[in-house]
Amino acid sequence: MDVTDLSLGELKAALDSGKVSAVEATQAALNKIERNKNLNNYVTVCGTEALAAAFLADEKRAKGENGALLGVPIAVKDNISTEGIRTTCASKFLKDYVPPYDATVVKKLKDAGAVIVGKTNMDEFAMGSTDETSAFGAVHSAVDAERVPGGSSGGSANTVAAGEVPCALGSDTGGSIRQPASYCGVVGLKPTYSAVSRYGLIAFASSLDQIGTFTRTCDDAYALYRVICGKDKADATSSDIKNITQELNGDVRGKTIGIADEFTKNLDGGVGKRFNAAVDALKAQGAKIKSVSIKSFDTALAVYYVISSAEAASNLSRYDGVKYGARAEGYKDIAELYTKSRTEFFGDEVKRRIMIGNYVLSSGYYDAYYLKASRIRTLIAREYNAALCGCDALICPTAPTVAPKIGAQTDPALTYLSDIYTVPVNITGLPAVSVPFGTSDGLPVGVQIIGKAFDEAGILGIGKALEIAAGGNGNA
Template sequence: MKSVISSLSRLLSSREISSAELTDKYISAIESRNPELNAYVHTTFEEAKKNSAAADKMLKEGGASPLCGIPMTLKDNIATDGLPTTCCSKILQGFKPYYDATVWRKLKACGAVLLGKTNMDEFAMGSTSETSVYGAPSNPRNLQRVTGGSSGGGAAAVCANLAAYALGSDTGGSIRQPAAFCGVVGFKPTYGAVSRYGLIAYGSSLDQIGPITNSVTDAAVVYDAIRGEDEKDMTSCPTEKGKTILTPDVKGLKIGLADEFFDGLDTEIKSAVENAVKKYEKAGAQVMRISIPALKLALPVYYIIACAEASSNLGRYDGIRYGYRAQSYSSVDDMVVKTRTQGFGKEVQKRIMLGTYVLSSGYFDAYYKKACIIRESLRAQLKSAFGTCDVLIAPTAPNTAFVKGYTGGNAIEMYLSDVCTVPVNIGGLPAISLPCGKDKNGLPIGMQIIGDVFEDGKVLSAAYFAEEEKLCELEEVQGGVSL
């Protein structure tokens, strides 16, 4: 794994290259490669030039952030003042927020350079980024394959070196799973560690912003820049003071392997993860097999809660204040119904209907309420697991990148691919995905390291071991900016 941010930061602070020059390199790379990859859905090159000019000034003055002058990208569901933010949905076509998400405000203050907004599943609902109204991005490692989702565009951009890093959002695996599919690093911090202000909500109690990077080192740098309590988000909380210190020492680290994550798992993926765990063991980590029975129910619990919240969060798209409005209608009510029916894609409508169903009178107790109760017992079981283990290691996904257009045998098969990632969101835990091998088709396999709440540093350090050990080195994708 190559630490792009630290390399670029060195070049920039030693003035070997200016941010403006670096930005131009990224812009040309995007212009040449994006038509094929469809990673970016809106480029913001004007903004990037402004940002890089500001960054060069900051670099000259000295004492700049390690992210100063470095070109990056945001997922299309993170609000940027005056710049398109559409959740890759028709219903938000043309929408330009008039305020910045807290994460972008913080990064801008560090001197970050915004190249554009990246592709995603519509409203982050999907596991392949194919529900995007702009069409799916392609996996830079195999163009016939999907990037994963929902932060697929960000993972593709980072993988293809069309951005030094990306911010994604993760409601049920949307940072980690595309990172695994594209062979990069994806980090979902503890719920509340990073402000959600300006992140267009899908499942509010599960959503979390995090970085997609080329390395664990890079992930820690970006995480440090965006984390912390925000007065605009009541669910945010203070995080550790000072920057995250990565230590590759895993001696005595207690690693839990929960049977439920491995039951019936594809053998290639299983052995890739187990081989990685062996390396940890060799270096002195203590591995223990545990059981967390409630994990088996995590998937339906996730879909019930996420869709319930989504059905409410997406009620506001009515054509009145922003975005798409139906062309012809007979009353205001009719306008709203037509706007929503025409503006939302099929998957989004399906999830709104499911969410409406589980909250409606007569079904609330059997679904939503029960899901909340199981969530509590899952949390309790995770808590007791972290009483004995420092981290859990699990596969990121039960499969590698799908062939494009694959929809599964029935309505829920695609949902099953989130089985390893959703428990983390239900628990509000920090987790990182990093490459741990390749399958027979040469596609990357991802491994997850999961920690207890607010043990983000421990998770990053445990992952840093793999980086230092060169656990899995994937070849660099050509055509992007190379150092």
């Protein structure tokens, strides 16, 4: 048995039955990470800390104690604060930043006994869809090293896809968990906005950001979600989660799944085929398919880039070379200190977002762009919620294409199109999961299931039904 082949659920069972120790599982993960170094999945690997935590986990288990993730190796995206372990957001600005505290999700992982093996590579400040904007270099897909793993949580998706760890945390502002999950062939869950505390998640766009999970199965996603969700007094926007179930229900008989006409136009041939196969599979298992409409769908990308850039411009004003992070040299006064530090240490994509954000917020344009986008946001949310009124969930592709080659897209504005199916979900705050459903030309294709607020169990149950179907024809 190669311990790194095990899913989270399988590994937990093997640990509980004593077939494998936490130290063995952690060492196996670290060895594989070292072997795959060229994939560039990690900004920081914390081998020493991980082995110490694994040793402690084995001691606890020997004493008869247990925890939901006791001894399970996990990776954490490098924009989630870890006490004593540098957290860079893949930016030169935070290259040496060591948080003095743990994010709430990290604290919850540790309390559950998880072993954090490292901090994963990402697009700088989570701004990007390919992982190419990292100041630490691009990530190479575990499926095809010439291709991107997607982004911005590319390192987290890829380390799970490469079989280095059974699970990882990422963050999703406009698709940054679901799109790389789709490109890498793993399960990526973006929970309902507020279901998981954002305390310690370095902010990009606060009204859209959400921490979520990467795993190999839907059951694993739910297991990890159960550990990290819930009310946190350090995040006033977090919610109490009441409807936790123990087991996912993968039976879709009698369930109604909506497809908006707007979802299926302009669909790439290979992705379209896999999407139709997924719909057929759900029908074959007894689900009813219903046609719905999201008329505002075509405006979502514009709404997203106005709102997320505006929030980013505001959030990133804190990087000034004074309180933490890097400081440039050769300044005459404080204004020059700010400008030189920001110019030297922010990457190009981050600068683009800040500039567009300040444009839509500036006097004279605020009403036409930011306010108008905020009004359309209401409309988009109303339409998704109305569509979900008559359905258990909506289904669409996760991304319009499979993973592109590294360096293939030179126009950043065109790269944004890869998030067309994922951004509306952040705008509405609803939960969604990307589940792998076979391949097109050998590259993974994901299907996105969008649910009602706080119905993570419902969408993962439908995802489980797709997993069962994919077991038969997934790689057709």
